[in-house]
Amino acid sequence: MGVNADIDHNIVTDARTEGLLFRGFEKMLEGRNPFDAVYFTQRICGICSTAHSIASSMALEEALGIAVSQQGRYLRDIIHGCEFLQNHIRHFYQFTVPDFIRLPEGSALFETDHHDFRLPKQKNDRIARHYFDSLQYSRSAHEMLAILGGKAPHNHGIFPGGVTAPATPEKIAGMRSLLLNIRRFVCDQMIPDAYTIADYYKEYFEIGQGYGNFLTFGCFNGYEKLGTLYVDPLESGSGRITKLDPGKITENVDSSWYTAKSETDTPYQAVLEPDRKKSGAYSWVKAPRYRGLPYEVGPLARMWLCGQYRHGISSMDRTLARVLEARKIADILLVLLENVIPGVCIQKEYEVPQSARGD
Amino acid sequence: MNHNEIFINMVQDNLNEMNDTIDRLYTTSNYCAKNRLLNRLRKNMSNLSVLIQGLRGNEGIDPLPPGTGRRFTQAELSRCNGRDGNPAYVAVNGIVYDVTNTAAWGGATHFGLTAGADVTSQFASCHAGQPILSKLKVVGKMTE
Amino acid sequence: MNRSNDSCPNLSMRLETASVLVHKAVGAVKRNRIPRRNLIWLELTGCSGNTISLLDGFHPDFKSVAAQMVNILYSNSLMAAEGEAAMERLFGAIGGDYILAAEGAVSTKDNGLYNIIGRWKGRPVTAYEAIQKFGEQAACVVAVGTCASDGGISAARPNPAECVGIQSLLDREVIKLPGCPCHPDWFLGTLAYFLLFGEPELDERQRPLMFYSTLIHDLCPRRPYFDRGIFSSKLGEKGCMFKLGCRGPVTRADCPIRKWNGRVNWPIGDGSPCIGCAMFGFPDAMEPFISYDTT
Numbered sequence: 001m002g003v004n005a006d007i008d009h010n011i012v013t014d015a016r017t018e019g020l021l022f023r024g025f026e027k028m029l030e031g032r033n034p035f036d037a038v039y040f041t042q043r044i045c046g047i048c049s050t051a052h053s054i055a056s057s058m059a060l061e062e063a064l065g066i067a068v069s070q071q072g073r074y075l076r077d078i079i080h081g082c083e084f085l086q087n088h089i090r091h092f093y094q095f096t097v098p099d100f101i102r103l104p105e106g107s108a109l110f111e112t113d114h115h116d117f118r119l120p121k122q123k124n125d126r127i128a129r130h131y132f133d134s135l136q137y138s139r140s141a142h143e144m145l146a147i148l149g150g151k152a153p154h155n156h157g158i159f160p161g162g163v164t165a166p167a168t169p170e171k172i173a174g175m176r177s178l179l180l181n182i183r184r185f186v187c188d189q190m191i192p193d194a195y196t197i198a199d200y201y202k203e204y205f206e207i208g209q210g211y212g213n214f215l216t217f218g219c220f221n222g223y224e225k226l227g228t229l230y231v232d233p234l235e236s237g238s239g240r241i242t243k244l245d246p247g248k249i250t251e252n253v254d255s256s257w258y259t260a261k262s263e264t265d266t267p268y269q270a271v272l273e274p275d276r277k278k279s280g281a282y283s284w285v286k287a288p289r290y291r292g293l294p295y296e297v298g299p300l301a302r303m304w305l306c307g308q309y310r311h312g313i314s315s316m317d318r319t320l321a322r323v324l325e326a327r328k329i330a331d332i333l334l335v336l337l338e339n340v341i342p343g344v345c346i347q348k349e350y351e352v353p354q355s356a357r358g359d
Numbered sequence: 360m361n362h363n364e365i366f367i368n369m370v371q372d373n374l375n376e377m378n379d380t381i382d383r384l385y386t387t388s389n390y391c392a393k394n395r396l397l398n399r400l401r402k403n404m405s406n407l408s409v410l411i412q413g414l415r416g417n418e419g420i421d422p423l424p425p426g427t428g429r430r431f432t433q434a435e436l437s438r439c440n441g442r443d444g445n446p447a448y449v450a451v452n453g454i455v456y457d458v459t460n461t462a463a464w465g466g467a468t469h470f471g472l473t474a475g476a477d478v479t480s481q482f483a484s485c486h487a488g489q490p491i492l493s494k495l496k497v498v499g500k501m502t503e
Numbered sequence: 504m505n506r507s508n509d510s511c512p513n514l515s516m517r518l519e520t521a522s523v524l525v526h527k528a529v530g531a532v533k534r535n536r537i538p539r540r541n542l543i544w545l546e547l548t549g550c551s552g553n554t555i556s557l558l559d560g561f562h563p564d565f566k567s568v569a570a571q572m573v574n575i576l577y578s579n580s581l582m583a584a585e586g587e588a589a590m591e592r593l594f595g596a597i598g599g600d601y602i603l604a605a606e607g608a609v610s611t612k613d614n615g616l617y618n619i620i621g622r623w624k625g626r627p628v629t630a631y632e633a634i635q636k637f638g639e640q641a642a643c644v645v646a647v648g649t650c651a652s653d654g655g656i657s658a659a660r661p662n663p664a665e666c667v668g669i670q671s672l673l674d675r676e677v678i679k680l681p682g683c684p685c686h687p688d689w690f691l692g693t694l695a696y697f698l699l700f701g702e703p704e705l706d707e708r709q710r711p712l713m714f715y716s717t718l719i720h721d722l723c724p725r726r727p728y729f730d731r732g733i734f735s736s737k738l739g740e741k742g743c744m745f746k747l748g749c750r751g752p753v754t755r756a757d758c759p760i761r762k763w764n765g766r767v768n769w770p771i772g773d774g775s776p777c778i779g780c781a782m783f784g785f786p787d788a789m790e791p792f793i794s795y796d797t798t
Binding site: 395441442443444445446447459460462463465466467468469470471 | 704720729732744745746747748749750751752753776784787788789790791794796797798
């Protein structure tokens with residue numbers, strides 16, 4: 001990943017984010033057993049692999065007409081929630097904190113050439129300690145995931161129909177215990193740390209602003225009995241929040257290294273061929289568009305669309321939204337765990353039809 | 360590479376490794392290192408005896424008495440692909456084996472090969488010299 | 504949770520291999536018996552799952568290794584430095600002593616332009632260039648994960664980015680630690696062993712015998728079901744998953760006893776078959792992962 005910015009008089013006048021790695025998963029999936037996609041697509045990414053197994057499972061369920069039970073949904077979403085927690089804790093402490101906090105000397109890993117460290121020593125060192133403390137909590141989020149999902153990264157538990165193994169009272173108790181510890185860390189250390197950093201870097205509330213075009217496919221939503229615990233599929237273009245219409249999503253490849261018949265296709269229209277020599281292109285990442293416009297997704301988008309965070313849109317707001325979302329998801333997982341019934345697990349022998357389509 | 364050449368290469372590899380081990384033993388005085396090297400010699404000897412066993416097992420001895428055993432055409436073999444109630448059969452060197460419950464053929468597939476096929480060349484390049492075929496159930500022969 | 508394997512001393516000792524080795528190595532560094540050597544961790548054409556797996560290590564854990572056992576000079580995900588400053592640190596290691604751990608395969612298409620890992624002095628640094636430059640000079644090269652070991656998913660048919668495992672680009676021998684991801688014990692144990700004793704004993708596929716010598720099938724708690732022909736026809740059932748396509752019989756790894764994420768669970772324990780993720784043919788030769796129509 002790279003960022004190229006044109007700077008004029010200390011102001012960024014243009015920027016290009018570059019995805020610099022291509023493997024071609026869409027092409028690879030052609031001709032394979034459809035069920036293999038659940039495991040295969042996880043290898044797209046090691047920090048968010050669960051999301052891909054869920055997306056694959058849901059697509060297969062729609063294509064094959066497989067119903068997922070509510071218990072299956074709860075267990076699957078708990079696995080997903082664990083992935084979120086692991087992700088957010090590592091993103092904040094391992095990826096974000098080193099930009100603002102001076103980490104201990106003695107390790108080449110923590111040396112950096114920038115000197116804009118503003119926190120007084122005591123606060124700095126406290127957050128630096130939390131950097132190391134966080135390792136056990138993000139690790140235990142994955143431990144929690146593995147209790148239901150077999151292993152992390154690249155879990156085995158998520159599959160069309162729900163999950164492969166039922167919960168047991170021991171598993172539920174074990175997960176609850178881990179979850180309470182993680183939640184305590186998030187509330188007592190991670191969120192205060194984020195706000196502390198925000199206090200000393202206030203101009204980051206002005207940097208990295210956005211247009212307020214947010215989008216989410218929904219998260220922990222639409223349960224029969226529990227309703228929506230987080231956010232429904234929504235979008236917020238032109239100042240109003242409305243229901244998301246996935247049909248309005250297109251992929252633009254003007255600046256991406258792909259050949260295409262038209263520069264804008266829906267995801268179904270073609271599996272594009274890579275073309276590294278395409279002139280004017282600078283990234284492997286395609287530019288998804290909603291109603292022709294770039295939209296923002298992620299913790300800030302979800303928290304904004306459900307009304308839980310409206311402080312602002314900036315790079316610091318994105319960090320705050322992420323740590324607050326971690327607490328939100330921990331709370332949701334507690335609810336889901338309360339509602340899990342041990343021993344319920346529905347898996348079938350599934351058949352693949354001649355042709356089918358699923359999103 | 361044919362079966363014999365593969366076999367010869369494997370024997371030679373083991374001999375080369377044994378020579379190297381013996382060279383090192385002359386100069387090692389450390390007790391643990393010496394034991395490790397002796398273990399390696401033991402391993403080489405075990406490899407060589409497995410190769411001998413394998414060679415004996417593949418020595419053209421017909422597992423079926425003459426005039427017995429079912430004959431398979433190509434089409435009949437390909438129906439035995441291990442799916443939808445059909446057994447999983449494979450042919451090696453003209454003999455047809457049942458791998459329906461052979462551990463290495465999970466899902467009636469093995470390293471990208473599907474049951475119901477002649478896997479003679481793949482077997483030769485991966486398993487020459489190994490006592491595998493003698494452990495499989497013979498169900499017939501391919502028609503000439 | 505299955506306890507039947509705890510009574511075999513061979514198996515229970517194996518569980519401690521990695522933590523004992525790391526403990527020894529950390530102690531030896533502390534007492535200056537061995538130097539605290541440099542480690543470069545390169546993320547090449549892969550998903551970085553091995554970095555995440557490393558962070559999930561528990562007895563031994565990442566913290567003790569990073570702070571005490573080795574000096575990590577470069578890790579794209581974990582280092583504080585960015586951009587040119589990070590590249591300076593990477594290229595500054597040339598000529599010195601370092602151990603190289605590489606995860607991810609290497610894209611060779613278009614001279615490696617399908618995977619650029621950074622920019623240095625104005626020109627792109629490809630994974631293809633980096634593995635050759637840093638691999639040849641390293642004191643030891645460890646391929647972490649199946650992609651780096653044998654191509655893995657990055658090289659899955661039709662291999663659009665023309666990926667290969669790192670050994671095919673290096674003349675010197677590479678220690679292979681396949682697994683998707685590589686278990687943190689396998690990496691940390693091998694690293695500690697190398698620091699203390701030099702290269703561990705490897706099998707003919709360059710995998711350390713201490714972690715990869717046994718087939719999953721031979722350690723599997725469901726083996727009695729296989730032996731009696733009691734097979735599951737769908738996921739989540741108690742029987743042997745051979746008919747569903749389990750690759751335990753052909754996969755060398757110690758997952759049944761070591762398990763994952765602090766030993767809490769593993770794929771077969773979770774009611775789904777082994778997909779052979781630690782094998783050289785993964786994924787193409789291990790597919791289909793799930794079959795419902797096997798006889």
